[in-house]
Amino acid sequence: MSGCKEHRPFLAALADGETELVPAATLTHVADCPDCAEEADTHRLLGARLSASVNADRLPIPRRGRRSWPVRLGAVAAVVIALAGAAAGWHAYTGEDRVAAAAAVAWDQPQYGSSDASTITSWCERASGRPMREVALPGLSPLGARMDYRAGTDIVTVTYTTPQGERINVSWLDASQAPSGRSGVQSRMIEGRMVLLVASPGGTAVISGSAPQSSLWATAATLEAGAGSISTGAT
């Protein structure tokens, strides 16, 4: 389609949801141009992969040489403060608590926005490189998805909204982390909010959000029963 050239510099911003920065002419163009729409989708995908790759990279322990005292002071400060009060934050970031990590990233904005469960599932599969189940939850509208790699786990979060506009996040942990042959729901309080861990036929999911606890429990029950799974992705 002609005219793509002038619109392409705005596609990354469009993909990032910065629509107020994108000229109206570009929004109109992309709506009618499959090539530009695909490139915008590619930018979203690349953003998700980039985020996952940086966060998947383990923090190295740099070699310690002789350093100037401001640098050493910095090192000491970091150690002392970390020991004094930041253990929880660090643990959530690099430790083994996958539930806390999932609950934390779930509050970030979706990297891919859509109200269509099928296209969200497709995006999740491409972003994570693993088969995903398409999940429809009664009374909830899909809002979008994001993919993160935290705490040694591939976390795919699909966000839904209730009719009242409250948010429910369903974070699927890497299938390899799912306990096989088990089901059940456990509740935890993380930073003052209830989070539910669901072992479902579709895998292990962490449910969080701003919706009332009753809505979170209802979502957990639906997932645990496997009722929300419409179809199984390619295996």
Added chain:
Amino acid sequence: MHTEVSDDHIYAELVADAAGLDEGAIAEQIAALQPRLFRFAWSLSGDPEEAADLAQETVLRALGSQWQFTPGTNLKAWLFRILRNLYLSRRRSASAHAETVLFDDLDANLGLADCQANPVEQAVIVKARLEDVLAAFRRLPALYAGPLHLTAVEGLTYAETARILDIPIGTVMSRVYRGRRLLLTRLAERAL
């Protein structure tokens, strides 16, 4: 009797004192963000050793100037801005022209001035291993890696990114776009 007290011990006490002030809660939050600071520093500097130093020095500076932070505002953005300023300061010390080299528009030098996007192959991204994506990202100039890190990895808005990097929001948009284009080009090269 003379007792030798190591510098590290004195500094540790100073920091512990600082952490024990009313601002202790902020101190905890600052320290908790150190892994993120490290990753951002690595994206800017391309060197894990320098990144560790930058992150640590940022924590220290932040602890020493907590009074400058306004509670209720974005602590992460504040810390990233301190780190970015430290990074630039070091570069200026290393070279009088460092800022020009790093933050002037290098598009022409990178061959991107006339970059016309070919239809992008999503397959390149889908097939790329995360380590390949990371390797390609680590080779990006700070000019592009900084905005890309803040938007894609930290999920900050373009406006927040512009404030941290002290560049116009339109420049953020341009650098994010061109950084991604460059990343795609390099991933495609690796895939060949």
